[in-house]
Amino acid sequence: xxxxxxxxxxxxxxxxxxxxxxxxxxxxxxxxxxxxxxxxxxxxxxxxxxxxxxxxxxxxxxxxxxxxxxxxxxxxxxxxxxxxxxxxxxxxxxxxxxxxxxxxxxxxxxxxxxxxxxxxxxxxxxxxxxxxxxxxxxxxxxxxxxxxxxxxxxxxxxxxxxxxxxxxxxxxxxxxxxxxxxxxxxxxxxxxxxxxxxxxxxxxxxxxxxxxxxxxxxxxxxxxxxxxxxxxxxxxxxxxxxxxxxxxxxxxxxxxxxxxxxxxxxxxxxxxxxxxxxxxxxxxxxxxxxxxxxxxxxxxxxxxxxxxxxxxxxxxxxxxxxxxxxxxxxxxxxxxxxxxxxxxxxxxxxxxxxxxxxxxxxxxxxxxxxxxxxxxxxxxxxxxxxxxxxxxxxxxxxxxxxxxxxxxxxxx
Amino acid sequence: xxxxxxxxxxxxxxxxxxxxxxxxxxxxxxxxxxxxxxxxxxxxxxxxxxxxxxxxxxxxxxxxxxxxxxxxxxxxxxxxxxxxxxxxxxxxxxxxxxxxxxxxxxxxxxxxxxxxxxxxxxxxxxxxxxxxxxxxxxxxxxxxxxxxxxxxxxxxxxxxxxxxxxxxxxxxxxxxxxxxxxxxxxxxxxxxxxxxxxxxxxxxxxxxxxxxxxxxxxxxxxxxxxxxxxxxxxxxxxxxxxxxxxxxxxxxxxxxxxxxxxxxxxxxxxxxxxxxxxxxxxxxxxxxxxxxxxxxxxxxxxxxxxxxxxxxxxxxxxxxxxxxxxxxxxxxxxxxxxxxxxxxxxxxxxxxxxxxxxxxxxxxxxxxxxxxxxxxxxxxxxxxxxxxxxxxxxxxxxxxxxxxxxxxxxxxxxxxxxxxxxxxxxxxxxxxxxxxxxxxxxxxxxxxxxxxxxxxxxxxxxxxxxxxxxxxxxxxxxxxxxxxxxxxxx
Ligand code: SF4
Ligand SMILES: [Zn+2]
Numbered sequence: 054x055x056x057x058x059x060x061x062x063x064x065x066x067x068x069x070x071x072x073x074x075x076x077x078x079x080x081x082x083x084x085x086x087x088x089x090x091x092x093x094x095x096x097x098x099x100x101x102x103x104x105x106x107x108x109x110x111x112x113x114x115x116x117x118x119x120x121x122x123x124x125x126x127x128x129x130x131x132x133x134x135x136x137x138x139x140x141x142x143x144x145x146x147x148x149x150x151x152x153x154x155x156x157x158x159x160x161x162x163x164x165x166x167x168x169x170x171x172x173x174x175x176x177x178x179x180x181x182x183x184x185x186x187x188x189x190x191x192x193x194x195x196x197x198x199x200x201x202x203x204x205x206x207x208x209x210x211x212x213x214x215x216x217x218x219x220x221x222x223x224x225x226x227x228x229x230x231x232x233x234x235x236x237x238x239x240x241x242x243x244x245x246x247x248x249x250x251x252x253x254x255x256x257x258x259x260x261x262x263x264x265x266x267x268x269x270x271x272x273x274x275x276x277x278x279x280x281x282x283x284x285x286x287x288x289x290x291x292x293x294x295x296x297x298x299x300x301x302x303x304x305x306x307x308x309x310x311x312x313x314x315x316x317x318x319x320x321x322x323x324x325x326x327x328x329x330x331x332x333x334x335x336x337x338x339x340x341x342x343x344x345x346x347x348x349x350x351x352x353x354x355x356x357x358x359x360x361x362x363x364x365x366x367x368x369x370x371x372x373x374x375x376x377x378x379x380x381x382x383x384x385x386x387x388x389x390x391x392x393x394x395x396x397x398x399x400x401x402x403x404x405x406x407x408x409x410x411x412x413x414x415x416x417x418x419x420x421x422x423x424x425x426x427x428x429x430x431x432x433x434x435x436x437x438x439x440x441x442x443x444x445x446x447x448x449x450x451x452x453x454x455x456x457x458x459x460x461x462x463x464x465x
Numbered sequence: 466x467x468x469x470x471x472x473x474x475x476x477x478x479x480x481x482x483x484x485x486x487x488x489x490x491x492x493x494x495x496x497x498x499x500x501x502x503x504x505x506x507x508x509x510x511x512x513x514x515x516x517x518x519x520x521x522x523x524x525x526x527x528x529x530x531x532x533x534x535x536x537x538x539x540x541x542x543x544x545x546x547x548x549x550x551x552x553x554x555x556x557x558x559x560x561x562x563x564x565x566x567x568x569x570x571x572x573x574x575x576x577x578x579x580x581x582x583x584x585x586x587x588x589x590x591x592x593x594x595x596x597x598x599x600x601x602x603x604x605x606x607x608x609x610x611x612x613x614x615x616x617x618x619x620x621x622x623x624x625x626x627x628x629x630x631x632x633x634x635x636x637x638x639x640x641x642x643x644x645x646x647x648x649x650x651x652x653x654x655x656x657x658x659x660x661x662x663x664x665x666x667x668x669x670x671x672x673x674x675x676x677x678x679x680x681x682x683x684x685x686x687x688x689x690x691x692x693x694x695x696x697x698x699x700x701x702x703x704x705x706x707x708x709x710x711x712x713x714x715x716x717x718x719x720x721x722x723x724x725x726x727x728x729x730x731x732x733x734x735x736x737x738x739x740x741x742x743x744x745x746x747x748x749x750x751x752x753x754x755x756x757x758x759x760x761x762x763x764x765x766x767x768x769x770x771x772x773x774x775x776x777x778x779x780x781x782x783x784x785x786x787x788x789x790x791x792x793x794x795x796x797x798x799x800x801x802x803x804x805x806x807x808x809x810x811x812x813x814x815x816x817x818x819x820x821x822x823x824x825x826x827x828x829x830x831x832x833x834x835x836x837x838x839x840x841x842x843x844x845x846x847x848x849x850x851x852x853x854x855x856x857x858x859x860x861x862x863x864x865x866x867x868x869x870x871x872x873x874x875x876x877x878x879x880x881x882x883x884x885x886x887x888x889x890x891x892x893x894x895x896x897x898x899x900x901x902x903x904x905x906x907x908x909x910x911x912x913x914x915x916x917x918x919x920x921x922x923x924x925x926x927x928x929x930x931x932x933x934x935x936x937x938x939x940x941x942x943x944x945x946x947x948x949x950x951x952x953x954x955x
Contacts (some may be wrong), residue, residue, distance in 0.1 A: 125478040147904075199661060200678025222678070226662065257644045259671050 063129060063377065063402070064103050070248045070402050071123040075373050077425045081111050081116040083205075083372075083431045086438050087154060087219045088136045095151075097134030097141040099368050100126050101377070109134075109368075110141040129377045132368040151365045155223035155231060156200075158361040158369065159187045160213035167352055169280045169288070172295075174378075176212040178396060184214050185391045186272055187355035190265045191216060192388040194238060198261055199223075203434040205427070206391070208385045208399060210376025214391075215369055219434050221441055228365055235362040237261070248294035251350045253343040266346055269353045277316045282352055283323075284314040295348060297340050301330050370429060375402050384423035385430070472733035487572035489619055490560040491607045493695060494702075498577045504718060507581060511726055514578035517553050518599040520544045527601070533609045541606065553571045557603075562613040562618050585723040587707040597699055604695055608688050623692075629655040631679070638674065642681060645674035654683040664689040711888060720890075721838050724763060724910050735786040735834045735913035742788040744797045750787075756912045757854045757896055758840060759783050761866070763815045770804040774818075775843070776851035779835055781822045786834035786913040791823040836911050837890055855892040856885035872899050 065200055071077075085093040098111040108126070113119045135150035165172050167234070170179040188206060195201045195218060203219040218224075226234075231430040240262065241250045253262065276282070283292045289309060296302035305326050309319045327345060331338055361367045370376075374383050386394055400416035400423075407413060502510075520541055524530045538557075545554040549685075551712065552571035558614040559731060579600070586596035611619065620626070635656050642651050664680045665690050667673035673680045682689070742750070750764040762780040766772050772780065777798075784794060798819055802811045820826045835843075845852040854863060860881055867877040876899040883892035893909045901922050909915050 197677070198675040200676075222662075229665055230662050232664075233669040236669045237671055256647060260641045260644045260674060261671070389562065 063375070063380070064127060066402050066406050067127050067129070067375065068124055069406060070080055070375065071127075074405060074420065075123075076427060077116050077119055079424070079428050079431050080371075080373065081113070082435065083219075083427070084133070086111075086431065086435050087224065088152070089438060091136050091151060091240035093137075094140050095137045095369075097137065098122075098371075099132045099134060100128035101132075103129055112141050115203055129375070131371040131374040132310060133371050134368045142344050152224045153365055155218040155226060155234065156361060156367065157191055157216040158209075158213065158358045158371050159184065159191075159216075159355055161357065162212065162354040163358065167280070167282070168231065169282070174212060176396065181394075181396060182272055182276055182279075182392075185394075186269060186353055188214055188216075188388050188391040189268050190355055191238065193264060194261055197264070198237075199234065203437060204388070205372065205430045207370075207372045207388050208381070208384050208386060208394075209370060210374070210381045211379050215383075217369075217372075219430075221438070225297045228363060230361075231365070232363045235357060235359040238348050238355070239357055240265075241356055241358055245425070247354070248291075249297060249347070249351070251347040251354075253347055254349075255339045255342045257345065258343065262346075262350075265354060266349060269325070273353060274317055274320075276353060277320055277343050281314070281316045283319050284308070284316045286310070288313070289319075292348075295351065297344070298330075298334075298337050300334075300337075301327070301341065304330065352375075373423075373449060382423070384419070385427040386423065387426055483562060483569040483573070487569050487576070489562045489615070490556050490568070490609065491604070492572070492576065493577050493623060493698065494576065494696070497580050498573075500577075502577065504722075507719075508722055510574055510578040511581045511585065511722065513550055513553070513574075514582050515726060516548055517550060518582075518596070518603070519547065520548070521599050521602045521606075522595075527850055533606055537605060537657055538610065542913045557607055558610065559615075560607045561615045581723075582726075583703060583706050584710070584713060584719075587725040587862060588702040588724075588910075593700070593703045593707075597696060597703070600699060601692055601696055605688060605692055608691060617719070627657045627659070627687075627880070629657050638676065638681065641674045644674070646683070647672060648685075650682065651683075654685075656683055657687070658680050659690055662775050663693055665693060715887065717887065721842060724836075724838055735911060738786055738788045740788040741790060742784075744789060744793045747784075747789075747797070753923060754916050755901065756893055756909070756915040758852065758914075759912055760855055762851055766801055773836065773849055774847050775845065777815075777818055778822070779840060779851040781819060782832055782834040783912050783916075785822055787916050791820065791825065794823070795819050802832075834911070837893070837909060840912070841889055853889055853893075855880075855889040858884075862887055867896075 081093070084096055087265065088096045088359050092114075093115045094112050096112055097109065098113065099107065099109045100111060101107050101131040113122060137148050138151050139148050142146070161168065161171070161183065164180065164183050168180045168183065168390060192204060192206070195204055195216075201218050201220045201223055205217040206220065207215045207217070209215050239349045242252075258266075259334050281288065289306075291353055293302050293306055296305065305323055308322055308326060312319055312322060323346070327341075331341060361369070370383055372383055372385050375381070376383065380403055382400045382402065382405070384399055384434035398415065398419055400412075404410040404416040405420060408415075523544075524537050524540050525532060530540055542554050542558060545551070545557065552567075552574055555567070555571050556575055582596065586592045639651065642656070648654070658679045658681055661675055661678055661680045662666055664673055664686065665684060667680065667682070667686060668675065673686070675681075675684060747763065748767075751760045755763060759780060762772060762776050765776070766780070781794065781798075784797070785791075795816060795856045797813055798815060799808070802815060817826055822832060824832065838895075841856050843852065847859050850929070854866070858866070863884060864877060864881045867880060868874065876895070880892050880895045880899065881890075883895055890909050893915070894905075894907045897907055897909065897915060897919065898904055901919065903922065905918070905922075907915075907918055909918075
């Protein structure tokens, strides 16, 4: 295991980490490419220093600048903001954010009402599965439905994951556009006073939801067992409160309460009860048509912090920064590989810089893999950007040659 | 936007025939009108469209009708007819391309009125939002009632050409279309491919099939595409219009009309306030948070221990609006006035006025504090020191006064310059920025709004306590100074 985490040590280790291990070059290329057509110096960086001093509106011109700034300030936390119309450090009242990656933030604390293994800041391999599901569902929707290609997935350093979409269309999307995508992906609604948080209606299930359910199904029974969603009396009660039909609810309660506590057995018994009930009660069938799907979604579907996605200027932790509380590196991972990721294999600044640490060798390897993952995304982003610019130039030339029509979004 | 107002109506014919200019009941309002109209028609058209938009707001909010439901359309059309707005009823009922003189006339009015309201509603984000929301409802309603052939003409006129996907393409995705769309006869529908951001309302509610960044929509969902286009266009136009307000506001008659327009409907009249301001803080507040018109009244009162009637009215109502209670107000005026007169005289001659302002005497109406418009347009006489200093002060007096306060000469120069050009309220806004040492660029139309905005910035400068009891009295603006019963002749 990793040596004890000590925040005081950080101030000594961070300068070394930033110089030797932080992938500065690729990071700057990512920022530059993701700021185009504006210079990278219009991009806001923000630092949190050792004594919790928070500095906003920093920016860099190039990698050299970046290295100098890191060494001068030694940030304990490093966040990335939007691209302004001017250098953010001279931001005035009329400065505006022009572009920004489309971002998603999923955090396990939003799962506290359903996860049973850990609460709050804690996280374990069991509840990490929620993150795996979230990553797979969102990644698929972004690619298949919205056609985005340049998607970066980053471990947030403690108990969550971040997603950065760098496609030009995503970066320049306005607030309503971001809001619409967030709402499209958001299925779980309602606060503590609402027991049934998912409503699929009684029409067909939307293609994207059907696809999400297929992903959930790969994990559902395992999660059910590990988390014991309906094992204890309390959890069973919570589960029963979701039932929109009183008769179904009492029938279920009668049977399940008498059974052993194994959630999987109880679930299978419930499926039986439900199927019979649904067949026999055509009058209430509309209300419970998709109850099984709704339950699965309520227990497994990604719980997004939609405000982060909707906002244009939300600061988000940078890839490869060090989480100040855990010392863990915010590594980049491949969405397809999320399910193989082990939390204690995530390198920490201590294991990386201390060659006597038992994890040192393995973590060095894992760090290199993470940097390679980052590189792959950045290279592909640079390639698509170059292609897009070439196309735009061609279109521009052509429209000069023909008539200068109003080039709206529609084919006018 | 190019409105030239003539006192007498001079009708220059619209370039091209009416048929060319107004071929269709529904329009995108891309080109502003360039005809001359007289002030009266200008005002009528503006008010009529406000009524139309207000009707739409009532339908969804007060009546709770679902947009474009049958009841909604019925209600709106009914209201328009009872209000005598037959030409709007005509436009909203069918949205076609008929060619009678009445049709052309209705479209012309619609066109001009829309552009007038842009000027009135481009001023603040709040107004813009309200206006865009209503205009969108109007647009959607008119598109929804449009019949097949008129739809085709509309698309052609606006150069909207979309090609439907081939049957092969459609067959490949028909399964998904059935899954995603709330419609029955998908097999018979033609489908079109647009980018997902063209139909955000459908994306948001998951009522569309998305693949690879494209949305596949049937003809009937085109309203989403069109309204998104229209919304973008409208928002941009409003932003541009607000930048050019200064040019339009050369004409004072226009200014008052346009500003009054929204106030007649949605403006806060500041006759009831939620906070209490102790009179002990007035001295410091007058430096930081009073507009110049009120600051000079306050200073005059402190210096001369007296104000003439017009000043007492303007200042007294303002104080009421910021949250000075009746009791405090009486004490405030009494303390000053009794420095130059006997208490008895004050009680007999002036206390009545104070209570009057608070609706405790006379007709017991709860008078609203004056708007800038009213202050600017009310004539002031000799010895008066109320009114709007940017309007009613000589340039040199204004300049000396501001320099005397110690403001930066450059800023003072700008304020004075704006006032000289007749941009009184913009000058006021510049003064606001100078005092607060910030670049806010407020659109100021009410001294109490000035005060509230200032307090928002200073926040914590004074303690704002919630008022304990509130008496609700019928609100009414004083429209006619002569109509009031005063103790002192004007
Ligand atoms: S514009 Fe209004 S607030 Fe400003 S000085 Fe004139 S009346 Fe007073
Ligand atoms: Zn756990």
